[in-house]
Amino acid sequence: MRKLYPFHLIEAKWQKTWLDRGAFRASDPGEPGAEKPKYYILDMFPYPSGAGLHVGHPLGYTATDMLARYRRMRGFNVLHPMGWDAFGLPAEQHAIDTGTHPAQTTLKNINTFRRQIQMLGFSYDWNREVDTTDPQYYRWTQWIFLQLFKKGLAYEAEVPVWWCDGCMAVLANEEVRADGTCERKGHPNVYRRPLRQWILKITAYAERLLQDLELTQWPEAIKEQQRNWIGRSEGATVEFRIQNSELRIEVFTTRPDTLFGATYMVLAPEHPLVDQLTTAAQRKTVDAYRTASARKSELERTDLAKEKTGVFTGATAINPVNDEKIPVWVADYVMMGYGTGAIMAVPAHDARDLEFARKFNLPVRLVVQPPEGGDSEGFTGDGTAINSGPLDGLPTPKAKKKITAWLADRGLGKAAVQFKLRDWLFSRQRYWGEPIPIVHCKKCGTVPLPESELPLRLPEMKDYTPAGNAEPPLAKAIDWVNVKCPACGGPATRETNTMPQWAGSCWYYLRFIDPKNDSVFVAKPKEKYWMPVDLYVGGAEHAVLHLLYSRFWHKVLFDLGHVSTLEPFLKLVNQGMILGEDGQKMSKARGNVINPDDVVRGYGADAFRLYEMFLGPLQATKPWSTQGVEGTYRFLGRVWKLFVDEKSFEEFEQAATDGDAGNAFRQIKISGSIVERQAAGDELRLLHKTIRKVTLDLESMSFNTAISEMMIFVNEASKWESRPRLVLEGFLKLLSPFAPHLAEELWQRLNAGRSSLLCSESWPAYDESLLIETEIEYVVQINGKVRARILLPADIGQAELEKAALASEKIQRLLEGRSPKKVIVVPKRLVNIVA
RNA sequence: GCCGAUGUGGCGGAACGGUAUACGCUACGGACUUAAAAUCCGUUGGAGGGAAACCUCCAUGUGGGUUCGACUCCCACCAUCGGCACCA
Numbered sequence: 073m074r075k076l077y078p079f080h081l082i083e084a085k086w087q088k089t090w091l092d093r094g095a096f097r098a099s100d101p102g103e104p105g106a107e108k109p110k111y112y113i114l115d116m117f118p119y120p121s122g123a124g125l126h127v128g129h130p131l132g133y134t135a136t137d138m139l140a141r142y143r144r145m146r147g148f149n150v151l152h153p154m155g156w157d158a159f160g161l162p163a164e165q166h167a168i169d170t171g172t173h174p175a176q177t178t179l180k181n182i183n184t185f186r187r188q189i190q191m192l193g194f195s196y197d198w199n200r201e202v203d204t205t206d207p208q209y210y211r212w213t214q215w216i217f218l219q220l221f222k223k224g225l226a227y228e229a230e231v232p233v234w235w236c237d238g239c240m241a242v243l244a245n246e247e248v249r250a251d252g253t254c255e256r257k258g259h260p261n262v263y264r265r266p267l268r269q270w271i272l273k274i275t276a277y278a279e280r281l282l283q284d285l286e287l288t289q290w291p292e293a294i295k296e297q298q299r300n301w302i303g304r305s306e307g308a309t310v311e312f313r314i315q316n317s318e319l320r321i322e323v324f325t326t327r328p329d330t331l332f333g334a335t336y337m338v339l340a341p342e343h344p345l346v347d348q349l350t351t352a353a354q355r356k357t358v359d360a361y362r363t364a365s366a367r368k369s370e371l372e373r374t375d376l377a378k379e380k381t382g383v384f385t386g387a388t389a390i391n392p393v394n395d396e397k398i399p400v401w402v403a404d405y406v407m408m409g410y411g412t413g414a415i416m417a418v419p420a421h422d423a424r425d426l427e428f429a430r431k432f433n434l435p436v437r438l439v440v441q442p443p444e445g446g447d448s449e450g451f452t453g454d455g456t457a458i459n460s461g462p463l464d465g466l467p468t469p470k471a472k473k474k475i476t477a478w479l480a481d482r483g484l485g486k487a488a489v490q491f492k493l494r495d496w497l498f499s500r501q502r503y504w505g506e507p508i509p510i511v512h513c514k515k516c517g518t519v520p521l522p523e524s525e526l527p528l529r530l531p532e533m534k535d536y537t538p539a540g541n542a543e544p545p546l547a548k549a550i551d552w553v554n555v556k557c558p559a560c561g562g563p564a565t566r567e568t569n570t571m572p573q574w575a576g577s578c579w580y581y582l583r584f585i586d587p588k589n590d591s592v593f594v595a596k597p598k599e600k601y602w603m604p605v606d607l608y609v610g611g612a613e614h615a616v617l618h619l620l621y622s623r624f625w626h627k628v629l630f631d632l633g634h635v636s637t638l639e640p641f642l643k644l645v646n647q648g649m650i651l652g653e654d655g656q657k658m659s660k661a662r663g664n665v666i667n668p669d670d671v672v673r674g675y676g677a678d679a680f681r682l683y684e685m686f687l688g689p690l691q692a693t694k695p696w697s698t699q700g701v702e703g704t705y706r707f708l709g710r711v712w713k714l715f716v717d718e719k720s721f722e723e724f725e726q727a728a729t730d731g732d733a734g735n736a737f738r739q740i741k742i743s744g745s746i747v748e749r750q751a752a753g754d755e756l757r758l759l760h761k762t763i764r765k766v767t768l769d770l771e772s773m774s775f776n777t778a779i780s781e782m783m784i785f786v787n788e789a790s791k792w793e794s795r796p797r798l799v800l801e802g803f804l805k806l807l808s809p810f811a812p813h814l815a816e817e818l819w820q821r822l823n824a825g826r827s828s829l830l831c832s833e834s835w836p837a838y839d840e841s842l843l844i845e846t847e848i849e850y851v852v853q854i855n856g857k858v859r860a861r862i863l864l865p866a867d868i869g870q871a872e873l874e875k876a877a878l879a880s881e882k883i884q885r886l887l888e889g890r891s892p893k894k895v896i897v898v899p900k901r902l903v904n905i906v907a
Numbered sequence: 908g909c910c911g912a913u914g915u916g917g918c919g920g921a922a923c924g925g926u927a928u929a930c931g932c933u934a935c936g937g938a939c940u941u942a943a944a945a946u947c948c949g950u951u952g953g954a955g956g957g958a959a960a961c962c963u964c965c966a967u968g969u970g971g972g973u974u975c976g977a978c979u980c981c982c983a984c985c986a987u988c989g990g991c992a993c994c995a
Contacts, residue, residue: 411994706946851926856974893975
């Protein structure tokens with residue numbers, strides 16, 4: 073197929089030139105260029121999968137590249153790096169299947185990704201590339217782990233963890249889907265089993281992770297998701313005595329004001345007190361129930377459609393507010409993992425308790441009067457306390473306060489805050505992850521590796537299969553496992569768990585600042601200069617986990633004095649998804665995957681970039697259309713035609729088919745229609761209108777409308793018989809962030825011999841005074857409906873405008889002599905006649 | 908169930924409370940061509956009227972409201988998508 077312009081030659085040429093000339097190197101403090109204001113613009117770095125890039129990946133990368141190029145032209149010192157989040161299961165799975173070392177697979181995949189990303193002309197500073205699997209990188213991941221450990225934020229515990237039969241590995245809570253399958257591969261058999269695990273105390277930061285969301289400029293939706301995940305609730309803990317026993321049951325409730333309505337209690341099946349409370353008569357029933365629920369998958373336990381189950385323990389508790397005797401039940405609708413694992417049940421004002429009470433015929437006592445009358449039973453909102461002794465008549469918030477104070481005075485309870493957020497299960501029984509730098513010694517216990525021994529490298533292995541008894545593969549590397557205890561020198565063993573994939577991505581944005589430093593993970597002056605990340609762009613699928621984990625690490629590093637900002641990412645934008653042409657999610661199975669290589673081969677990187685952004689708002693999910701790419705490609709073809717002498721281009725094409733492309737390419741001439749002359753008023757107005765729109769749209773990340781405005785410019789300018797050089801030059805600057813290769817090529821040709829790069833030119837300013845039109849088409853409405861359009865001078869006075877509108881022939885006819893009740897005049901726009 | 912987002916032509920989408928449908932795609936017509944492709948020019952929300960320039964009415968998920976004027980603001984509802992889900 074004939075190419076509209078020789079993008080293949082142009083793109084290769086400029087990619088090489090930019091790289092050779094270090095056009096996108098960010099200047100560190102002390103270097104020339106660092107006196108400029110800094111701007112740190114970051115993409116979520118990819119996991120380099122074997123499948124290579126698909127068109128969804130570059131969506132965010134294209135947006136950030138356009139902004140990075142724009143910021144540079146605006147005089148910023150821009151840090152725009154790229155790297156690889158390269159630990160992960162697929163490479164390890166591949167190793168198990170084929171014996172290929174995961175590092176080899178990873179290297180190969182990284183090379184593919186890098187090539188594909190580079191062919192799109194992104195302005196990354198490749199000197200700063202990082203790879204989380206590089207020992208020089210994970211050395212510092214391990215170092216940060218040691219800081220967490222020393223601060224008491226990393227601990228070991230024997231905990232029931234999610235075990236996936238398919239992955240032969242433990243999963244984090246967050247990796248188990250609600251339907252009980254694993255998030256990674258969709259394996260069905262995920263169940264709990266107790267195992268020794270490393271856990272990070274993220275809950276210690278729950279409050280700050282919640283509060284400091286206020287410091288960020290993130291989409292409200294993402295903040296809300298994090299808030300929900302952290303799940304802070306205020307309430308009280310209350311202690312219930314057990315009749316004829318010294319035992320106490322502590323519950324957490326957000327509604328202490330309903331204490332008078334508590335008609336029974338429920339313990340989670342795993343609650344430690346169940347054994348001691350259960351009476352001899354009930355023991356058999358209770359034990360059977362507990363065994364049954366232990367076998368249940370979370371899916372079965374949390375299935376809302378399912379009927380509530382439970383059994384009576386035989387024990388009786390005493391309600392501290394009225395000494396009433398209430399039965400204690402065991403039921404699996406109460407979770408051991410939240411609050412105290414025990415509740416007071418107030419069936420009148422809690423849907424779950426009500427359902428349970430109805431099923432087991434437990435009493436329901438109304439203690440809250442809804443504000444607007446209505447059904448009291450099942451009412452869960454705020455109202456007025458009734459049947460509650462001293463609380464009667466108090467509105468819910470006051471009743472909560474009063475009863476909480478009352479309980480606190482008597483030592484029966486106190487105000488409390490609970491979070492849904494759980495501690496972070498940090499170990500994995502896998503090979504391809506960062507080794508946890510810990511040694512287990514019989515004498516000294518858990519001993520951190522001295523920092524001088526980092527990185528603790530992964531041992532070479534032949535067999536990557538997990539032992540299957542939950543022993544990680546590293547346990548098989550006997551020589552590696554057996555070490556001397558760093559503390560006492562006695563025999564000891566290394567930790568064989570590795571870190572989860574999240575670890576490396578928790579802090580990579582800091583390493584980009586100082587990627588080659590081998591004495592510290594990031595030098596303080598550099599960190600202070602570059603942080604925070606000004607703009608972070610990535611997929612919404614990381615709304616909670618990655619963003620929460622890295623915020624957590626960042627805060628720990630802040631507390632230890634290693635970083636200077638409370639939050640890592642100032643502004644966050646989530647790019648949408650690109651669907652296949654059929655409107656379905658792209659997947660191999662559906663066969664609707666678009667490969668960027670094919671698109672670039674057919675239309676060039678510039679058309680690809682432009683199309684990705686022209687498709688619609690960055691945040692939206694939208695379907696791919698190859699015909700749409702042709703649209704932006706044609707646009708670039710028109711730009712080429714605007715600048716280039718057609719005859720010499722045809723000669724080039726002829727020569728290219730004869731095999732002398734290189735020389736003929738150089739012979740392509742600039743169009744004779746481009747002349748050195750003063751621009752006329754309407755030419756200047758068009759240029760400045762375009763500058764204005766493109767500038768404002770880049771600021772608001774409205775790439776699609778910026779591109780549409782440039783299309784309007786080209787459509788107009790193509791009609792000009794002679795084209796003032798300066799106007800076209802101004803346009804090239806605007807085009808530069810969007811279609812950088814073509815713009816750079818035309819820039820060079822427009823001023824033959826010029827050696828400066830367009831991408832380091834300064835962004836053009838627009839002059840408002842040039843935008844003023846002399847004449848405006850005013851709209852005349854009658855009762856809000858457009859009835860006429862009249863052309864009038866732009867500087868017409870309001871009174872004159874009104875007069876002209878009323879005088880217009882058509883309006884006169886439509887008014888039929890009625891006199892207007894009111895006339896609204898909007899300067900420069902319209903006149904609305906109310907008749 | 909709860910939280911969040913989104914509903915505008917055949918399609919992707921534009922529109923500070925002020926000319927709805929910019930820009931692009933598709934489709935159709937024309938030019939160029941032996942022909943096709945590519946390219947260029949024109950038409951393209953719907954309905955009706957007119958020989959024509961044009962004119963009239965209806966349309967931004969549905970129903971109300973505020974306003975001289977609503978895609979935009981308010982209330983209720985419907986649909987689709989995403990997230991969470993017995994969190995006491």
